[in-house]
Amino acid sequence: MIKKITCFLLVTAIQSVWCQTDERLLINGKITSNTSDLEGVYVINAQTEATVTTDASGAFSILAKPEDVLVFSSVSFKEKRVKLVLENFSDLNFSVKLSMVMYQLEEVIVKKYDNINAVSLGIVPQGQKHYTEAERKLHTATALNATANAGGMVGGSISADPLLNFFSGRTAMLKKEVEVEKKEFFMKLLEKMFTWEHFVERLKIPAEYVKGFEYYAVENDKFTKILNSKNKTSTEFLLGELAVKYKELIAGEIK
Structure with missing residues (x-):
């Protein structure tokens, strides 16, 4: 009985507050499901576009008011x-109960051709690793040649080239080139997935800061991982969260 009275008074107090102001208050909740992996679920206020993610227990807190979705x-x-x-x-x-997505694979017919492939035909060496241009340069610059020399030194010799590259700074330069190549790849993927108008009109990024925001986004490892999965919904949610932080940064710079 006391619990019911307390709950009634609490509801009455909250209703009284909303009668006086239209501001949103923090609502605390939790998601539940048939899995223990509840972390990282996006919770978006459809009216304000504010976005948060759940913690490991499925809990979340977000600003809202009655009638918000x-x-x-x-x-x-x-x-x-x-x-x-x-x-x-x-x-x-x-709490809000969520249902897990069940993926059903379509029928796949595989035709088997025994022992016929690029390796068996001698087109590609066995165990060949595929490199991008920047990775190939880095691999060449850092690879050690452990073949025996003409003098018969036990255990072979090591090429001096990787050591020279290391001390001259060329290895560090090539590592940066690999990173730049990756960033350029993610930039192209991001621009292919979202138009310039999306950044300006939807995310409210000033036109002159759009390119800077793209660089800011691809510097985030969590974002590039989701971006690389090509899941547009998840990418858009996280992009919106990064946009809020980026606008706070440029607002600080303008001041």
Whole structure:
């Protein structure tokens, strides 16, 4: 009985606050599912586009008010939308149950050709690793030649080229070239996935800062991992979160 009275008073107090102001308050909740992996689910306020992610226990906190719609989305779960009511803000056990996505593979027919491949035909050496141009240069500059020399030194000799490259700084330069190559790849992938108008009109990035924001985004390892998966929904959610942080940075610079 005391618990019911306390809950009633709490709801009455919250309702009184909303009668006086239209500001959003922090709502705490938790997602549940048939899995223990509940971390990293996106929770988006559809009205404000504010985005947070759940922690390892599935808990989250986000600014909202009654009538706002919370969107729950993740690669592993089906998207779910929840329209908030006043009681949700006083519910200490507010939770949302999510359903896992079940992927069904289409029938695949594989024709088997025994012992016929590029390696068996001698086109590609066995165990050949594929390198990009920058990676190939780095591998060549750092590879050690451990073949025996003409003098018969036990254990062979080591080429001086990698050592010279290391001390001259060429190895460090080539490593940077590999990183630059990766960043350029992610930049092209990002620009292919989202238009310039998306950055300006949707994410509200000033036109003159769009290119800088793209560089800022591909510097984030978590973002490039999701971007490389080519899941546009997850990429867009995280891109929105990065846009908020980036606008805070440029706002600080303008001041």
